Amino acid sequence: MGARRIAGMVAGVLSAGAVAAAITVFNLPVAGESPGSAASTPVATVEIAKLTLVDRESHDGTLGHGDTTSVLSRGSGTVTGLPAEGATVTRGKAIFRLDNEPVTLLYGSLPAYRTLSTGVKGADVKQFERNLRALGYRGFTVDGTYSWATASAVRDWQDDLGLTRTGTVDPGQIVYATGAVRVDSLTAQVGTVVGPGAVVEKVTGTSPMATVRLDTSSGRLARRGATVRVTLPDGKVVPGKIIKVATFVSQGENGEADTTGIKVTIGFTSKVKSRGAAAVTVAFTAGKRPNVLAVPVAALLALAEGGYGVQIVDGSLTRVVGVETGLFADGKVEITGNGLQAGMKVAVPS
Numbered sequence: 001m002g003a004r005r006i007a008g009m010v011a012g013v014l015s016a017g018a019v020a021a022a023i024t025v026f027n028l029p030v031a032g033e034s035p036g037s038a039a040s041t042p043v044a045t046v047e048i049a050k051l052t053l054v055d056r057e058s059h060d061g062t063l064g065h066g067d068t069t070s071v072l073s074r075g076s077g078t079v080t081g082l083p084a085e086g087a088t089v090t091r092g093k094a095i096f097r098l099d100n101e102p103v104t105l106l107y108g109s110l111p112a113y114r115t116l117s118t119g120v121k122g123a124d125v126k127q128f129e130r131n132l133r134a135l136g137y138r139g140f141t142v143d144g145t146y147s148w149a150t151a152s153a154v155r156d157w158q159d160d161l162g163l164t165r166t167g168t169v170d171p172g173q174i175v176y177a178t179g180a181v182r183v184d185s186l187t188a189q190v191g192t193v194v195g196p197g198a199v200v201e202k203v204t205g206t207s208p209m210a211t212v213r214l215d216t217s218s219g220r221l222a223r224r225g226a227t228v229r230v231t232l233p234d235g236k237v238v239p240g241k242i243i244k245v246a247t248f249v250s251q252g253e254n255g256e257a258d259t260t261g262i263k264v265t266i267g268f269t270s271k272v273k274s275r276g277a278a279a280v281t282v283a284f285t286a287g288k289r290p291n292v293l294a295v296p297v298a299a300l301l302a303l304a305e306g307g308y309g310v311q312i313v314d315g316s317l318t319r320v321v322g323v324e325t326g327l328f329a330d331g332k333v334e335i336t337g338n339g340l341q342a343g344m345k346v347a348v349p350s
Helices: 016-026 123-134 148-161 216-221
Strands: 045-047 049-064 069-072 077-081 094-098 101-107 174-177 181-186 199-205 209-215 227-231 237-250 259-268 278-296 308-314 317-329 332-336 345-347
Touching: 049 216, 049 227, 049 317, 049 332, 094 199, 101 123, 101 148, 123 148, 209 216, 209 237, 209 278, 216 259, 216 278, 227 259, 278 317
Parallel strands: 101 174
Antiparallel strands: 045 345, 049 209, 049 278, 069 199, 077 094, 094 101, 181 199, 209 259, 227 237, 227 278, 237 259, 278 332, 308 317, 308 345, 317 332
16 A cells, blocks of 8 residues: 655655655755855745654554454354344353353453363463452452352352353353453344354454554554554544554465565554544654754755755855755755754745
């Protein structure tokens, strides 16, 4: 996808070709006098500023809720209840119903893989006990051992759910997720007969996220933890942070070779609302130059002997000083040259 250079405080040092292109665009005037000559004060002047120049590179992205995860049935039966698409399901609530019994969402990173009963020990037991306690059940210790006290609390939990009070937990009764989920889409419908491993629905996290697909040539932009600016569909610009970077492969069509790209996931540091997929623009920091002298690009002069300069204005006197250019950003250019200081005035040809 093509990057769009935007004017703004944003990062990354341009290549020599890009610098030349930037200068060409502004059609720089040629200096008409040599350093030290006197002339009338130009109509328009600006001060040389000392600031941080940041170059941003913009890419199209999508606002949503991140990647989807499939919710699988661990048991066999008829789907008798489903949440609505877009609904949020939290801990202790039914993520779907099978044979009119709830399959309950709990929080954790370890999937349910065995029946939990008295005497069983392990990380999965401790994870389940933490959820049981978070749901308000007491009388047992969260220690990774499924004791008679744990079984007693489970019977109370099962009773509240309308389940048979067995005191044991079948893996088909629960589904784990790292937190609350948002129902992205339904794969099954009420009345569908499913078996173990059948996909019932697809869910995402509840926090809005932006995703951008980059070419590998733009991989330097995809730094986990880096800050970005996201322009939302309503035009509002909000800060974001890169929270995930992953490589993907797109299969070529009509005999074309596969292509590799980079998928960037961005979280938001301020509140953002999302009701579904929407187009956004993400401005990545490509480079940054702190505490540099800068002038508007229009202040540059093309010197007859080659290179570039600026016309210093000191009262009624002017002189042209040769400069080396650095980063171009926000309509400004970084300059270095003999005797240049912040606050000096330079002419801006009209």
